[in-house]
Amino acid sequence: MLSCYSSSVAMEILSRALASVTDSVALVHPTFDNIADLLRGNRLGLVPLEEDPLHADDLPAELLESVGCVFVTTPNNPTGRVVSAERLRRLAGQCARHGVILALDTSFRGFDTRAQYDHYEILDASDVRWVVIEDTGKLWPTLDLKVGMLVHSENLGLPVEKIYSDILLGVSPLILGMVRRFSEDAAAGGLTELHEFIAAQRSVVRAGLADLSTTGVPDPDSRASVERVLIRHLTGTEVWEALREHHVYALPCRAFYWADPARGDRTLRLALARASAPLAQCVRALRHVLTPR
Numbered sequence: 001m002l003s004c005y006s007s008s009v010a011m012e013i014l015s016r017a018l019a020s021v022t023d024s025v026a027l028v029h030p031t032f033d034n035i036a037d038l039l040r041g042n043r044l045g046l047v048p049l050e051e052d053p054l055h056a057d058d059l060p061a062e063l064l065e066s067v068g069c070v071f072v073t074t075p076n077n078p079t080g081r082v083v084s085a086e087r088l089r090r091l092a093g094q095c096a097r098h099g100v101i102l103a104l105d106t107s108f109r110g111f112d113t114r115a116q117y118d119h120y121e122i123l124d125a126s127d128v129r130w131v132v133i134e135d136t137g138k139l140w141p142t143l144d145l146k147v148g149m150l151v152h153s154e155n156l157g158l159p160v161e162k163i164y165s166d167i168l169l170g171v172s173p174l175i176l177g178m179v180r181r182f183s184e185d186a187a188a189g190g191l192t193e194l195h196e197f198i199a200a201q202r203s204v205v206r207a208g209l210a211d212l213s214t215t216g217v218p219d220p221d222s223r224a225s226v227e228r229v230l231i232r233h234l235t236g237t238e239v240w241e242a243l244r245e246h247h248v249y250a251l252p253c254r255a256f257y258w259a260d261p262a263r264g265d266r267t268l269r270l271a272l273a274r275a276s277a278p279l280a281q282c283v284r285a286l287r288h289v290l291t292p293r
């Protein structure tokens with residue numbers, strides 16, 4: 001396990017290492033945009049892996065024959081979709097049979113108990129070459145207090161240790177000590193409290209917009225610390241611009257659709273892991289902007 005300053009640093013190390021053995025990666029679509037950016041920045045070609053087929057049947061053999069790695073974010077950002085234990089078992093088995101590396105970004109799993117099964121047991125049992133990027137940064141998003149962890153199978157066969165030592169020596173003991181204390185607090189009930197807090201924040205957004213015919217809820221099952229809002233009559237970028245006049249910040253979803261940004265035009269993403277008053281203000285501003293006049 002390699003401790004990094006952030007999951008983006010872990011991702012950069014993995015991307016550089018992958019580029020030494022392959023030129024093509026299948027990446028879940030949509031997902032957090034810097035994953036695609038970092039892979040492409042290392043000259044890796046990307047094949048979009050849509051969420052519906054990812055969560056349904058086996059992946060097509062042609063896809064697995066054309067890539068060196070399958071990269072999946074679970075729970076996904078921004079949709080919150082989670083790869084189940086059974087799905088992971090099949091995915092790992094398929095990747096093992098095709099000699100493809102299976103990489104997971106589990107940065108959001110602390111928010112969702114459905115993603116808290118033992119991924120490592122399943123991955124090890126399959127003989128797949130695997131990498132998992134774990135992250136504490138989304139759980140306690142304060143003052144850049146975070147650790148990204150690059151965890152990998154013994155048989156990975158990528159130069160991750162060498163690239164890691166080229167980039168950093170280790171994470172500050174101060175940060176590690178603080179993350180340890182936060183983790184102890186999480187285990188002693190803090191995580192359950194966090195889940196309740198995020199669920200309450202999500203309800204504020206959904207209740208605040210429920211009667212607007214211009215909006216919808218694209219991710220009804222999500223437990224991640226983000227909430228997408230579907231907007232029927234304006235683009236996410238138009239709403240983002242209008243919200244800025246109210247000094248409110250929300251993220252248009254174009255960039256998450258790294259292979260086809262236009263598909264993100266009708267959604268906007270709100271961060272839920274923040275103080276309740278600014279979120280309520282954001283929902284009021286959103287209501288104002290989205291109410292047809």
Ligand SMILES: Cc1ncc(COP(=O)(O)O)c(C=O)c1O
Pocket residue numbers: 006007008009032034073076077105107108137146
């Ligand atoms: C799924 C996922 N992975 C990685 C990252 C990158 O995290 P960081 O900026 O802490 O490196 C993010 C950021 O939001 C993310 O959503």
